[in-house]
Amino acid sequence: MSNARELALKAIYRINEEGAFSNLVLNELLNKSNLDQRDKALTTQLVYGSIRYRNSLDWVINHFSTRKVKKMTPWVRNALRLGVYQIDYLDKIPAPVAANETVEVAKEYCNRGAVKFINGNLRNIAQNIDSVEYPDLEENPVQHIRHCYSYPQWIVQRWVKRYGREETIEICQNLNQIPPTVVRTNTLKLTREELISNLEQEGAEAEAITKVGEAVNLSNYNSIASLKSFQRGEFFVQGLSSMLVAHVLEPTAHDLVIDLCAAPGGKSTHFAQVMNNQGQINAVDLHQQKLDLIQENCDRLGIENIDTYCGDGREITFEQQANKILVDAPCSGLGIIGKKPEIRWQKKPQDLQQLQELQLELLTNAAGLLQDGGELVYSTCTFTPEENQAVIEKFLAEFPQFSLVDLETEAQNLELTDYLNDGMIQILPDNKFLEGFFIAKLVKIS
Numbered sequence: 159m160s161n162a163r164e165l166a167l168k169a170i171y172r173i174n175e176e177g178a179f180s181n182l183v184l185n186e187l188l189n190k191s192n193l194d195q196r197d198k199a200l201t202t203q204l205v206y207g208s209i210r211y212r213n214s215l216d217w218v219i220n221h222f223s224t225r226k227v228k229k230m231t232p233w234v235r236n237a238l239r240l241g242v243y244q245i246d247y248l249d250k251i252p253a254p255v256a257a258n259e260t261v262e263v264a265k266e267y268c269n270r271g272a273v274k275f276i277n278g279n280l281r282n283i284a285q286n287i288d289s290v291e292y293p294d295l296e297e298n299p300v301q302h303i304r305h306c307y308s309y310p311q312w313i314v315q316r317w318v319k320r321y322g323r324e325e326t327i328e329i330c331q332n333l334n335q336i337p338p339t340v341v342r343t344n345t346l347k348l349t350r351e352e353l354i355s356n357l358e359q360e361g362a363e364a365e366a367i368t369k370v371g372e373a374v375n376l377s378n379y380n381s382i383a384s385l386k387s388f389q390r391g392e393f394f395v396q397g398l399s400s401m402l403v404a405h406v407l408e409p410t411a412h413d414l415v416i417d418l419c420a421a422p423g424g425k426s427t428h429f430a431q432v433m434n435n436q437g438q439i440n441a442v443d444l445h446q447q448k449l450d451l452i453q454e455n456c457d458r459l460g461i462e463n464i465d466t467y468c469g470d471g472r473e474i475t476f477e478q479q480a481n482k483i484l485v486d487a488p489c490s491g492l493g494i495i496g497k498k499p500e501i502r503w504q505k506k507p508q509d510l511q512q513l514q515e516l517q518l519e520l521l522t523n524a525a526g527l528l529q530d531g532g533e534l535v536y537s538t539c540t541f542t543p544e545e546n547q548a549v550i551e552k553f554l555a556e557f558p559q560f561s562l563v564d565l566e567t568e569a570q571n572l573e574l575t576d577y578l579n580d581g582m583i584q585i586l587p588d589n590k591f592l593e594g595f596f597i598a599k600l601v602k603i604s
């Protein structure tokens with residue numbers, strides 16, 4: 159039977175070596191395991207921590223090891239990362255215990271020579287970790303930030319150029335925090351105060367987040383799915399920045415809305431709430447299994463005004479034009495690295511150009527699906543200018559019948575004026591609830 163460290167090692171291996179997604183791998187492995195809640199929590203912490211701090215862990219390993227991380231076999235380097243993460247970041251686990259337990263797990267996956275190598279290195283690191291030196295911030299800010307805060311070089315270079323040293327460090331630190339669980343009250347069923355009271359009765363802690371009227375910070379729970387209030391469809395797990403989109407599109411009970419990249423339905427189901435389960439929402443996504451998730455969410459939340467369509471948002475057509483459209487485009491996701499730490503290792507600079515092309519193609523199709531006078535909201539969970547402001551600029555240059563709506567009033571109402579630039583909202587990840595996010599609104603002139 160697998161223990162927490164063995165499951166963690168398997169997950170880290172799949173994420174680092176096979177490009178798997180942390181949340182999916184963890185769900186799969188934990189659901190199949192017999193671990194109790196405490197060990198499940200430890201596995202989760204080991205996986206997210208080892209992925210989040212991979213660069214810093216490799217820096218430490220390379221300092222002590224005669225063979226560099228890149229030259230090690232995959233099981234060896236990932237076992238070392240798992241061990242060093244515990245030694246360096248988890249005060250509650252004594253370093254010799256971390257080393258011993260990791261070596262025991264490595265025996266399942268590595269030959270005797272490799273186990274000896276891991277053992278020797280972990281013991282050396284456990285004793286001498288304080289001697290590790292990092293590149294100097296003044297002399298080499300990019301290398302310093304990259305290794306101390308654990309990000310790839312290309313991302314740090316871009317951020318330092320755009321935001322400067324201090325702000326880059328702040329962004330890196332904010333995205334390294336364990337993100338809070340933010341949930342959206344299902345206002346079709348109850349008020350936020352009622353939800354908070356129900357969650358507290360179940361033993362969880364719940365606190366209203368003032369910026370958005372339906373947002374709740376949820377903590378001290380075992381698993382979301384086991385909460386009765388979740389099963390009754392009283393809330394939906396959704397990041398705070400993502401909730402802002404419905405407050406910018408402001409759909410009403412009379413609207414026909416198209417959500418062109420809809421799964422798993424966070425924003426579509428939010429629209430349905432704001433529309434009081436009336437009007438019509440056409441929710442499109444490329445993948446049928448993801449559309450099934452939207453349907454599941456609708457069933458749980460009691461939502462009846464969403465129809466799902468499997469298709470390519472770049473070419474799908476509808477008989478009737480909509481008066482409101484959302485393009486919540488696939489993007490690099492750098493704004494949600496806090497929740498999905500592997501994004502920083504999986505995305506490459508060359509992805510940005512391809513993503514921009516896809517984003518523009520989605521907007522181009524949306525332009526034809528919208529009525530004259532209708533409104534189009536474009537959003538992403540990233541803060542690269544190529545995927546945000548540049549997409550809007552290029553779109554407006556090609557479609558003169560559209561103009562940008564200044565989001566000043568919305569930014570004021572949502573206390574986001576610091577993030578308003580040229581009428582568009584570009585949120586940088588903060589140290590509380592906000593993830594990196596971009597929102598722009600366009601109107602089709604009749």
Ligand SMILES: C[S@@+](CC[C@H](N)C(=O)[O-])C[C@H]1O[C@@H](n2cnc3c(N)ncnc32)[C@H](O)[C@@H]1O
Binds near residue numbers: 423426448469472488
């Ligand atoms: C950022 S996510 C959408 C999140 C969703 N709006 C929500 O709030 O839950 C982007 C989605 O776009 C979908 N997608 C990617 N390419 C697409 C395309 N060409 N047409 C339609 N959907 C696409 C992905 O499957 C993914 O579910």
